[in-house]
Amino acid sequence: MDEDDDLETLGEQLYTLIYPKHNEEAGKLTGMLLELPASVLTNMLQDEALLTAAVEKARRALQLVQETSGVTCKHEDDASASSDSLGEQLFELVDVYNTGHSQKITGMLLEQDKDAVLQLLSDSSLLEEQVTLALKILKEQKTEETENGSPSDAEDKDRLGEKLFSLVEELDPLHANDITGMLLEMNPAALQQLLADHSMLEVAVKKAQSALETES
Structure with missing residues (x-):
C-alpha cells in the first residue's frame, strides 16, 4: 500500500x-x-x-x-x-x-x-x-x-574497454589510451563500478595519471 x-x-x-x-x-x-x-x-x-x-x-x-x-x-x-x-x-x-x-x-x-x-x-x-x-x-x-566462466569474457572486456575509453577521453584526452589500458587490468566488477560512478572513475584516472608521471 x-x-x-x-x-x-x-x-x-x-x-x-x-x-x-x-x-x-x-x-x-x-x-x-x-x-x-x-x-x-x-x-x-x-x-x-x-x-x-x-x-x-x-x-x-x-x-x-x-x-x-x-x-x-x-x-x-x-x-x-x-x-x-x-x-x-x-x-x-x-x-x-x-x-x-x-x-x-x-x-x-x-x-x-x-x-x-x-x-x-x-x-x-x-x-x-x-x-x-x-x-x-x-x-x-x-x-x-x-x-561457468563464459568464453565471451574477452568480448565483455572489449565492450567495457570501449565504454571506459570514451569516459577517460573526456577527462584526459592526451593519455586516454594509456590510462584505459591500466584501468582494464582491474577485474570486470570493479570496472563496472567505475562506469557507474563518475567520482570513482575520476579518482582512478588521477591515480593512473600519477603512475604515468612517475614512469616518465
Whole structure:
C-alpha cells in the first residue's frame, strides 16, 4: 500500500513538472514514465536534464505508437514496413524503460514474426511484459556466464574497454589510451563500478595519471 502511495506522489510530482511544457500529453507521458523503477523516477525529480531526456524518449515513443497504430490497420502496408524501420521504432520504445540493455532486448524481440512485432509497437502493456521477460532472461544468462566462466569474457572486456575509453577521453584526452589500458587490468566488477560512478572513475584516472608521471 505504501508503495502505491509513493508511486502516486511521484506521479503527481512528475505531472507538475511535465505539464507546463507538454500540457496536452502530460498525462500519457507521466503514465509512461511511471513504469520505470521508483529509484530512477526519484533521480529524475532531482535532475532536470535526466527528466528532460526521459520525457523526450517517452514523447518519441508515443509518436511511434500513434503512427504505428495507423500502419497496423492497413495490413497491405505491413510488407512495406522494413525490418530496419521496425527495429528502430521498437528500440525507441524499449529504450524508454532504461534497462541498460535496450539493444539486446530489441534484438530478442525482433526475432518474432512481423505481426507480433507490430502488435508490440501498438500495445504498451504487452511490450512491457515482453521487456520484463527479456530482461529476466538476460539476467539469468549473465548469472550462468558468471558461474561457468563464459568464453565471451574477452568480448565483455572489449565492450567495457570501449565504454571506459570514451569516459577517460573526456577527462584526459592526451593519455586516454594509456590510462584505459591500466584501468582494464582491474577485474570486470570493479570496472563496472567505475562506469557507474563518475567520482570513482575520476579518482582512478588521477591515480593512473600519477603512475604515468612517475614512469616518465
